[in-house]
Amino acid sequence: MQLDEITISKAITESFMRDFLEAMEVDVAIGGAGPAGMTAAYYLARERVKTVIFERQLRVGGGMPGGGMMFNRIVVQAEGKKLLDEFNVETKEYRNGYYIADSLEATSTICSQTIKAGAKIFNLISVEDVMIREGDRIAGLVLNWSATSLAGLHVDPLAIRAKMVIDATGHASEICHIVVNKLGGKLRTKAGGVSGEKPMWADRGEKAIIDNTKEVYPGLIVAGMAANAVFGAPRMGPIFGGMLLSGKRAAEIAIEILSQMKVS
Ligand code: 48F
Numbered sequence: 001m002q003l004d005e006i007t008i009s010k011a012i013t014e015s016f017m018r019d020f021l022e023a024m025e026v027d028v029a030i031g032g033a034g035p036a037g038m039t040a041a042y043y044l045a046r047e048r049v050k051t052v053i054f055e056r057q058l059r060v061g062g063g064m065p066g067g068g069m070m071f072n073r074i075v076v077q078a079e080g081k082k083l084l085d086e087f088n089v090e091t092k093e094y095r096n097g098y099y100i101a102d103s104l105e106a107t108s109t110i111c112s113q114t115i116k117a118g119a120k121i122f123n124l125i126s127v128e129d130v131m132i133r134e135g136d137r138i139a140g141l142v143l144n145w146s147a148t149s150l151a152g153l154h155v156d157p158l159a160i161r162a163k164m165v166i167d168a169t170g171h172a173s174e175i176c177h178i179v180v181n182k183l184g185g186k187l188r189t190k191a192g193g194v195s196g197e198k199p200m201w202a203d204r205g206e207k208a209i210i211d212n213t214k215e216v217y218p219g220l221i222v223a224g225m226a227a228n229a230v231f232g233a234p235r236m237g238p239i240f241g242g243m244l245l246s247g248k249r250a251a252e253i254a255i256e257i258l259s260q261m262k263v264s
Contacts, residue, residue: 023052023120028254029141029162030054031127031175034062035240036224037168038110039083039247040254041119047255051119052160053168056126056146061107062170063225068238072103077206080241083248087113106240127175129182130220131159136183138165138219141175163261164254166221168247171197171235173226179217187216187230195232197225205236213249215257223250 023029028044030037033055044051059065067073076084081091081099089106091099115121126149129142144157167175176187176194185192198205205228212227222230223246236242 019120020122023122024160026050026052026160026162027258028052028164028166029160030166030168031141032056032062032168032170032224032226033060033111033121033123034168034170034224035064035106035110035243036170036226036247036250037062037166038114038119038121039244040166040168040223040250041121041247042087042110042114042117043248043251044254045114045117045119047251048118049251049255049258052162053114053119053121054125054127054141054143055121055123058123060111060121060123061103064107064240064243065103067103074101074103074106074238074240075099076101076239076241076244080239080244083241083244127169127178128157130165130175130178131161132183135218136186138162138179138217141165163258164219164221166223166250166254167216167226167230168223168250170225171229173222173229175220176216176222176226176230179220183217188214189216189231194230197229198232198234200237201234202236202239205234206239206242208233209236209242209246210249213246213253215253221250221253221257223247 027050030053033053041051076099089109091101094100126146127141128144131140133139140161142157142159148155180193212231216222224243
C-alpha cells in the first residue's frame with residue numbers, strides 16, 4: 001500500500017468533525033479532564049449518558065501526573081483504592097490504610113477507561129463562558145481553542161448545548177467564577193460566591209469534598225478540587241481518593257437530575 005498524506009489528513013479531519021458535531025448536543029458537558037472530571041465522565045458514560053469533556057491543556061490528568069512535588073506517585077485511602085481497583089490501576093499498601101499508585105498509570109488508565117466507556121474527551125479546548133436560558137439555567141458551554149487565548153487572538157467562540165454541566169476545573173473553579181461574575185453571585189454557597197479554598201488539611205479536605213460535590217447553580221454541578229474551592233474547604237495535596245469519589249458522586253447527582261428532567 002502506498003501512503004497518501006491527503007487520505008491521512010481527511011481521515012483525521014472527518015473523524016474529528018463527526019465527533020465534534022456529536023458533542024454539540026449532549027446530556028452532560030464537563031470542563032476539565034483532571035481526575036474528578038474523568039471519573040465523573042466514566043461513571044456517566046457507563047450509564048449510557050452522553051458525556052463530553054473539554055480540556056484546556058494538551059494532556060489530560062490535571063494535577064495527577066505530577067504526583068506530589070513532581071514525585072510521580074499518588075496516595076489514596078481505602079475508599080479511593082476501591083475506585084482505582086475498578087479502573088484496574090495497581091496500588092500497593094504503604095502503611096495501614098495508605099495506598100500508593102503510579103500517577104502516570106493512574107492518569108493514563110482512568111483516561112483510557114473513560115474513553116472506552118463512551119465519553120468523548122477534547123483536549124486543547126477551553127471553556128470560556130456558559131450559555132444560559134430561562135431562569136438563568138446553565139444550558140451549555142462556550143468554547144474556544146486554547147491556542148487563541150494563548151496567542152491573544154480575537155476570535156469568537158462556538159457553543160455546545162448540555163442538559164447539565166460539571167465544573168471540574170480544579171483549584172481555579174473557572175466555570176463557577178464565570179457564573180458568579182456574569183450572573184451576579186448566586187451560587188448555593190453561604191455568600192453566593194466562590195468562597196475560596198483553605199490551606200492544606202488532608203483529612204478535613206478529603207472528608208468535606210463529597211458533601212461539597214453538588215448542584216451549585218441550576219444546571220451546574222461542581223466536582224473535585226473546584227468543589228472545595230467553591231465551598232471554602234481545605235486543599236489536600238497529593239491524596240487523590242477524594243477527587244475520584246467526588247467525580248463518582250457528581251455523576252450520580254447528574255443522573256438523578258437528568259431523570260427528574262425526563263419526568264417533568
Ligand atoms: O486540577 P485538576 O487535576 O482538578 P481535579 O480533578 O483534581 C485536583 C487534583 O489534581 C489536585 C488536588 C489533589 O488533592 O488537589 O490539584 O479537581 O484538573 C482540572 C483540569 O481542568 C482544566 C485544567 O487544565 C486541568 O486539566 N481546566 C481548567 N480550566 C479550564 C480547564 C477551562 N476553562 N476549560 C477547560 N479546561
